[in-house]
Structure formats: C-alpha cells, structure tokens
Amino acid sequence: MNKIDRRLFLKLAAAAGGALVARPDLTFADDGEIENVSIAWTSDPVTWDPNQRLAPDPQSILKTIFDQPIDQLQNLELAPNVLTDWKLADDAMSMHVWMRDDITFSDGSPMTMEDFRYTFFERIQQGDEIDLVVGFGVVSDIEIISPTEGIMRFSQPFATPAQWLSFSASFVISKAYAEKVGIEGLQTKPMGSGPYELVEYERDSRIVLKRRDDYWGELPAIKQLTFEIIPDATARLAALESGNVDFAVELSIRDVKRLQQSDRFKAIANPIARIIYVTVRADGTFEDKNIRLAAHYAINKELLSKAFFGGDAVAIDAPSIPGMPGYPEDFEFPYDPEKAKELLAQSGYGPDNPVTIGFATTNGNFAGDYDIARAIVTMWDKVGIKTDLQVITEGQWYDLNATGKLPDASLFVWENGTGDPEIFTGNMFNADLPFATFRRPDITAKIKPLFDIADYDERIRQYDELNRWLIEEGAIIPLLQAIQTIGYSNQFNFQPWTNGWILPRAITKA
Template sequence: MRKLVSVSMVLVVALTLVLAGCSSKPSSPAASSSSTDTKGTAQSSANAGGSKHLTIAIPYDVQGFDIHNHNNTPTEAVHVNLFSYLVKKNEKQVIEPDLAVSWESIDDTTWRFVLRQGVKFHNGDPFTSADVKYTLERVSKDDKLLEYGNYKQIKEVKIVDEYTVDIITDGPQPALLNRLSRLGSGMLPSKYLEEQGWEKFQSNPIGTGPYKFKQWIRDDRLELVRNPDYVGDAPNWDEVTFRVIPEDATRVAELLTGGVDIAVNVPAIDMDRIESNEGTHAAATPTQRVIQLNVRTKEGTVTADPRVREAIDLAIDKQAIVDSIYMGAATPTRTRVTPGNFGAKADLFGTSLYDPERAKQLLKEAGYEKGLKLTFNASGDSSKDKETAELITAMLAEVGIEAKLELLENSAYQEKFRGRTFDELVLIPFGNSMFDAALAFSRISTQGAKGETDYSNAEVDRLLAAAETNMNAKEREQQYFKVQDIIAQERPFIYLFQENANFGISDRVEFSPRLDEMLYADQVTLK
C-alpha cells in the first residue's frame, strides 16, 4: 500500500511578490448529442487499439465555454486543456511564458508582450496580436461579464506588430501578470468569433491548447482529443474525457472498478479505502478554496445590524464542521487570503471565534431576545455543501436564529449568483486563481449590484483602490492587512474554512495535485 501523498502548504509560502470563483453550473447552450457510451465504465482506462485515453471524474459540469462569464475554478480546471494564456503558472505557481515568449514594463502603465510565432487555433487560424486585443478588450470593457472586475484595469491593447502588443492599464498594476495567468485570460480566436458568433463558439469552442473539443454532453461528459498542431510538447493523450459524476459514492466506485483514472473531490472518509484498494491510491493538497457566508448588509434586512452578523459568526463552530463533515481536511479561517497568497494575514488564518453565549447576548442587545428569522441559501448539489449548510442551520437555531434553509439546484443557485439576488445568508465557495489579495476583494466594494453584497465602507474602498496600483510591496501588503481586519470586524463575509482537495488515482497513472486545482491532462502521465 502506497503512503498517502500530501502536498505541503510550505511549498507555496515563499512565492515571489510578482505572483498574486464558485460553485454551481448554470444553464448552458445545448451540447453535442452524438452517439456515445454514456455509461463510460471500464472503457475509460483501456487503451483500445493502442489509443491512450485518460478519464477524469469531476463532480460539476463546466459552465459552458465563455471564459469571460464565469468565476468557477472547476470550469477553469478543465478549460486549461483547451485554452492557453499569455503567461502561465507552473506546478510551484511561478509564472512562465506560454503564448508570450517575453514581456517587459515600458513605463508605469504599459507592458509590452512578444508573442510566440507559429501558434494555430484548433481550426487552423493563426494566433496573432489581433486575438490578444480582442480577448482582453472584450473582458475589460463589458461590465456585464462576470470577469470584468478582474480586467477593467486594462484600458487598451495596442497592436505594435503582428506578434507584439502593448497592454495599457489605468495605473500601475503590480498584479498584472497574475491576472493574465488565470481564467478570463485564455486567448480567443477573433476571426472565428467575428465570423461565426458566440452561439457557434459555445457549441464548438476553439482554443490553442494541447487538446481540441470533440463533444460535450451536458451533465454527462466533455470529450477532448489531441491537438496535432500544438506548439508545445506533444500531448500525452490521444483522448481526454471529463465525466460528470455528482454523486461522491459513484465517483469513488468508478475509480475502484477501473472506470476512471482520477476522481476529483473524494470524501475524506473514502481516502483510506482508496489507498488500501489494489490498483488505486489517494492524494491530498490544500487549495485556494475558502468556504464562506455572504451576508446582506442592506438597510431593512435583519443582517444589516452588525451585532446580528457577529452573532451568526460566533454561533458557528467551524472546527466541529471541519472535524465532522470534512474529517479534518480543512482549516478554519477568518480571512479569504490564505497562506501562499500575497497579502495573507497570518493571525486571521487557522483561527475561529466560536462563542454561542456571546451570540445570544448580541442578539438580545440587537432587540432579538426572542429570536429572529432569516433565509439561508446553499447549493443542494454538493453533499458537503448540503451537510455544512444543515449543520450551520442547527448551530444558528441553538442561539435563537431560525434560518429557513433553501437548498438550490445548481442552475437556480447560479442564477441567483449571477443576478446577485441571494437572500440574507448564502453559503458559497471561492478560490483565488491570482494568488493575490486583489482577487479576494475584487468585488466587495460599494458597487451596488456589481458587488457580492450590499456592503458599503469608504475606508475599504480607499484602501483597495490604493493597493491595486501600489508598486511598493510592503505598503501594499499593509493596505490589504487593514482591509482584512475591517472585514473580520464588520463581517459582510463570514469566512469559515479553507478546504483541502482529495483525489483518488489509478495506479496506472502518475498525477500530483496542484494548489490551484487545475487539471492539466499533460501533467498526468501513463506509467
């Protein structure tokens, strides 16, 4: 039996200063319905006719193929096989060249990128400066796109020549390379989109990555095939299939019986069984994912009173949730900026403030001695989210808060997320693909409907605006420290814990989980 692999957080604490999304699947365009074996059992691991076929079981389907209109880490984890960035992060989260071979800062607001030549999109169109301009200006100018807030800092992309671009920002951007190495920055085929339109792209996405789109059967599987024209190292696999298996027990069973090569989001309780099974092993790593509660602060809601928000926080025994539901595979936190991110505040991580008696006293002071009622939204498609929400509901009831729990099917949950119409309380997971505090707070300022809550704090807005353009790393870090202290005190968000990621892996392949949770097929090798 192989020892359980654990990727230590220590590896990422020393990230350089230049380093710096949600759950659920929305309704998406109709996918291909061509004939296939929708059961997908042991055929996935077989190499029929000499073909090398990798199958990965994922709990959630991708949210379509508009890279600018989702904030979903599981979707990006699949997209990285189709789309390439200008720069990318390696396994240690160090930024490296991808579609750009070099870059330099011309002045405080101008970065020049020299592009790799000879790159082709999957339909044969050449990749040029025009595609960079189209991609980045679309996301930086359309405030209806979910990724707009992370790219609005880009004022213009100037074409210097066919393979050189200047990216002009609205001020100094210390985290620009981090922005360009994450979701929202995958290069799009401008000619194809201008001629065929987004509806066609959604049903037949085109990128420059090592794998090409074959077919998507929504809520069942996404199939990719080797890109023979890929400019990097030759792809490892002839075919890659991402099977959508929401049920934890089914995902684990498929791994144990040889139906899949890798199972994502394995329950902690199943790790020992996978490790002791002949032909499989388990692996675990910390992630960038923080499970949190977003809390309405709008006047007229019961949670507008900061004493009520504090009472909610103190009523929740985070460690009990970690121990009972996550089997210890998570860490309580009072911040979303966790170790390995620029701006992480150590004294807020690994801590909790559970105090139910104080929670009752706060409710009494707020005029709710006899209790209060509120509505609590959560996804019902994830067993862990469901169990976490149910346990939180029970904990709130212990201090006199009657939470009406609404477990939403993923499409309804995503509709509320996109419309920012959650009720007083919502359970929501967020990652940080930038590895920078900037992303953790990119959508909380007083932007009305564009914010994640209706929270308003002029000092937070001032600090965030200053930090975004501050090239002095020490000053910038202190600005983010102050923001985290204010958020911890005022609680428009109540951070619960940082989640670990558990994987089950067939012994026929080599695979090491990444801190950013990306599922690069070419980082999986056949033994």
C-alpha cells in the same frame, strides 16, 4: 513580475507534494501513450466562451481547449506560456508583452498579437457581456508593435495584470473565428490553441476531447480525455469503483481515506488556493451587525475541519489563506457561542426567541459542502439563529447574486490561484463588480483606491488592514482553506496543482 512571499511559496509547494518546480518547461508526461482517461466531474461549463464566466470549476476543462497568456507552476509561481515575457511599468500604467511565434489554433491559423488585442481589449470595447471586463476593464488600448510584441495601456494604475492573465477567464481566443461565428458560436462551438479539441458533447452529461498532435506546446500522454458530468458525490465514487471512470473529484474525506487503503485505487486530499466561506448580505436580517457577528462567533471551524476533512483543512479568519499576501497573521476571530448569544440578546433574540435567516448551499460542488452547511445550521440553532436551508447549484448562486435574490447567507467557495488580495477581497467586496454579496457604498469606497496603488508593499499593507476591518464589521464569515479530494485508479500517477487544476500533462501511467 510576480511577487509571492517565501512562506507562501514553501507552504504551497509542500501542499503540492514537496516538489519545488524550478523551471516552466518541466514535463510530467512519459513515453507511454494513454488511449483514454475518463474523469467524473461535478458540473458542466456554463458556457464554452472562455472569457464569459469567472468561475473556478470549469478552469481545468477550458485549459484543455484554450491557452492562457501566463501559466502557473505547482506553487502558484507565474510562468511563460503564450507570453514569453512581460514587464510592468513602474507607474503600473502599462505593461510590455512578448508572445511566442509558433502558436496555432486548432483550425491551423497562427496566433498573433491581433488575437491577444481582440481578447483583452476589443471584446470589452465592443460590449461583449464577458466577465473578463472585471480584470481588464481598465485596458485603454493594446498597441501592436509586431505580430509577437505589444504594449498594454491602462486608464489607471493596474498593479496586477500579470496575475489576471493567469487567472480564470483569461484565455486567448481567435479574432477571426470569433468574428466568423459570433457570440453564440463562441458559447457553443469552442475553438482554441490548447492541446485538445472538443469532438463530442452532451450538455450536463459528457465531454469528449481529442488530443491535437500538432499542439505547439508540451504534448500530454493522453490521446482522448473524457469528462463525465456527475453532480452527486456518491455517484462519482460509484463510477470510479465500478471502473466506469478513472478519476473522480470532490469526494468525501471519508471515502478518500478508504480509497487510500485500497489496492485498486489511490486518493489525495490536496490543500488548494481556495477558501470555503459563508457570504452575508448587508440588507435584510443581516443589516443588524449584532446578528452578523453572532453568526460568525457561533461557528466552530476547527470542529468542521475535524468532522469533514480529518483535521487537514486549515481554519481561516480572513478572506484569504495564511501565508498569502494580505492575510493578517496576528489576527484571530475566536469560536465563542456565549458571545454570540450575548450579541443576539442585544438585538432581542436568543435560543427561546430565535431570529430566522435564509441559507443556501450547493450539494456535491465541493467536498462536504452540504454536510458543512447542515453542521452550521445546528451550531446556529444552539445560539438562537433559526435557518431555512435550501440547496442550489453553483450556476444558480451566480444568477441569484446577480439579481439580488441570494438568501441572507450562503455557503460558497472562492478560488484565487494568484494569491493576490485584489482577487480575494477586492473582487469579493467591490459592489461595482458582479461578485459582491455584502454591498455597501462605504466598503466599495474603501476598496476602489486599492486597485490603483502601484507600490506592492503599500497595497498589501492596506489590504491587511481592510481584511481586519471587514471581519470586525461582520461582512463575511471565512471558514476553511478548501481541500481538493481526488480518487483515481492505481494504473495512473497524478501530480496535483495547488490552485486545484487537474491537468492532462499531470496524469501519467503508473
């Protein structure tokens, strides 16, 4: 059902602390109840409609209120959740699915295949503006055989439905509730089948969740879970050290190492299935391939890793992570500032006559983002690329990209807990989808046929070739595998996930 090569399995399991999870029902909760855990978080969910936005950062919050059809273990292996089993047809034109019969939403109503069909088919058909269409727009019907059994049918071969059912925005919602409250209600008043209910909410400030003791699945030890929305990394650290919160995410690697020496706190730097990269546009200044490639050659990725992650962040040369399917293992794009100067000179630029580009970055959205951007500005300046740096939020990045107003380049992160190249390269460069920044018809024409290939090995081989070509074309500047940094009180134990989830059931008393 889910195919991940052995090298990836071992690498990610090691990154998660060496625990090779063998069965889906493995529990982290102990018998000790925890009254409240508070977490200093980077940003508020843009919406409470869990199907509306494909974005990594709200995922941990949304998973407290809603359930996904398929879950993931620490090592990214797919595991049963709402669905107990699934079977993709050999031609990838349908997938048979079976659901649990004991799931209830927080209003007490049972979840059935009607809710599954509504979420992954009817919402798209009725024109709801949701990112779920990116993965499931090819669903032509979901045949309901019984309240717990159905068949997803596709208008074209769909090789990755199981991966998408475990990915961002793939949460089952109640059909009856959605029809009762409408789009606006879904966006503002969440109601799901997950282990928590929302009991208090202040936009961009505070989220308070109460545990559902009637939850159908594994019951977390935490009775009340609070997310304090604190965009600034320094302020998140201060909240932790003052005792106002128990956990703080996306701290600097310097602060993580200092907390690790403390007798009051613990801290981790967790390599996750997320990449840090520089987006480039295909028009404007970057229409010139020489400038695009020069911008890539000028960046010393190993230095970025050493300076901002203590050397722990793996440098990458393709839009994926080494060991994941589709990553060209024997491919390298070297740091070569002299080559960058040579390319710029061919287009009439250099240190004495620099080309000017716009460059956007977030500040505090992930560990080191603003500092990494400033370091890149310095590297570019040395070869003859002058940069107008501006700070934006994650939400602004999506809005600017959707309206074609994103600057020439931007520092961003891309999460792909499935490891499948379709959700990396396929979604990054298909101009018919909302996430592409380098938009060119010839690239979209190369990518779209890959979505239809049912043969796994052939599909991965073609993504391998495409990734090489995209880098040589200067269509993206991959930098590093992202490092998730978390500091927390020594009163707790915490088990990280290699997709970056922070799960309540992974927090227990020390």
